[in-house]
Amino acid sequence: MDADPQTLEVALAERSYPIRIGSGVIHEAGTLLAAQRVRDAVVITNATVAAHWLAPLQRSLAGAGLRVETTMIPDGEAHKNWDTLYMVLTRLLELRAERSTMLVALGGGVVGDIAGFVAAIYQRGMPFIQIPTTLLAQVDSSVGGKTGVNHPLGKNMIGAFHQPRAVLIDTDCLRTLPSRELAAGLAEVVKVGAIRDAVFFAWLEKHVDALVACDPAALAHAIQTSCRIKAEIVAADEREHGERALLNFGHTFGHAIENAMGYGQWLHGEAVAAGMVVAAEVSARSGRIDSGVADRVRVLLGRAGLPTQAPALGFERWMSLMARDKKVQAGAIRFVLLDGLGQAVVATEVPDSLLREVLR
Ligand code: NAD
Numbered sequence: 001m002d003a004d005p006q007t008l009e010v011a012l013a014e015r016s017y018p019i020r021i022g023s024g025v026i027h028e029a030g031t032l033l034a035a036q037r038v039r040d041a042v043v044i045t046n047a048t049v050a051a052h053w054l055a056p057l058q059r060s061l062a063g064a065g066l067r068v069e070t071t072m073i074p075d076g077e078a079h080k081n082w083d084t085l086y087m088v089l090t091r092l093l094e095l096r097a098e099r100s101t102m103l104v105a106l107g108g109g110v111v112g113d114i115a116g117f118v119a120a121i122y123q124r125g126m127p128f129i130q131i132p133t134t135l136l137a138q139v140d141s142s143v144g145g146k147t148g149v150n151h152p153l154g155k156n157m158i159g160a161f162h163q164p165r166a167v168l169i170d171t172d173c174l175r176t177l178p179s180r181e182l183a184a185g186l187a188e189v190v191k192v193g194a195i196r197d198a199v200f201f202a203w204l205e206k207h208v209d210a211l212v213a214c215d216p217a218a219l220a221h222a223i224q225t226s227c228r229i230k231a232e233i234v235a236a237d238e239r240e241h242g243e244r245a246l247l248n249f250g251h252t253f254g255h256a257i258e259n260a261m262g263y264g265q266w267l268h269g270e271a272v273a274a275g276m277v278v279a280a281e282v283s284a285r286s287g288r289i290d291s292g293v294a295d296r297v298r299v300l301l302g303r304a305g306l307p308t309q310a311p312a313l314g315f316e317r318w319m320s321l322m323a324r325d326k327k328v329q330a331g332a333i334r335f336v337l338l339d340g341l342g343q344a345v346v347a348t349e350v351p352d353s354l355l356r357e358v359l360r
């Protein structure tokens, strides 16, 4: 891993954009936006993130001559909802933000998903950039243009695809992240290895202790690899007609856990971790993988400090929650399973009897 910042690209023709990864890249925000001839910016963030990272961002933007406003939203998954969305839209109208105003999402996946959705619908669409400050947002949610909010009846059920103009991943931001949040981000890193790259999965098994200890070089390698793979998948299937669905490994079960337990009780990454253990177990019982592969997924997630046992929701409740998943087609739940380490597949033909063995 080079110490210098690296730039990857999400290749989407005229909507292509850079992902800049490295220590201190938050200070490049002003130069980046000035080069795009942006004059006005509205930063969306929350008080927790602002306490650590708003001042350097504002300095960078103001130093490049931009007029900058800031809008705070309440912190937490429980606020990733219609009310917060409406509040931000109202604030933009009060500020007389224009279609050319640049939104800047500074925060974790909650800030990024809400800000991105606001950018998708305010005056029928405005530009935005992502400055993700959690590991989860750096390796997953800031890249790929999925935006939206939760509904009491289902996770991420209201949203839009809207790609950012750039993603600035400042690895220094992870220094202030609580360890539980770091672990939650590692869930999405493990996911990438499990579905797409067995060599990376083995690297994670070797370096998981360094990652948990927040070792900068190990984290930078994990972020770069995860972003590279996510960028490839998004470039190939932006609107999730095919392989992008594989990024939802563990999510059908995980979203059910988040919804059942109450948004914010289990962190998204924690729910996905327990969901991946279930998905690997279903894969093994379906004869797709050896039980040894499912064990490796479970053990790695446990070493990352993540839950490996899904809560007992009761079979009927599991099925009713999962029937609301966005991957449901013609009433059939489509599960992302493993055909091998680094090889995921979408399957519809999982018998209820098998699910009953795994879902308590
Ligand atoms: P989050 O946004 O709630 O952030 C976690 C906590 O960390 C919050 O309290 C936040 O204020 C705090 N925080 C953020 N950065 C910090 C920092 N540098 N220092 C100290 N505290 C900091 O949670 P998350 O895990 O980042 O994101 C989860 C959300 O992302 C979920 O809503 C999930 O659905 C969504 N998501 C979206 C996509 C996508 O493709 N759009 C992909 C994966 C997840």
Ligand code: GLY
Pocket: 140, 141, 143, 144, 146, 244, 247, 248
């Ligand atoms: N997190 C899943 C996706 O971006 O498609």
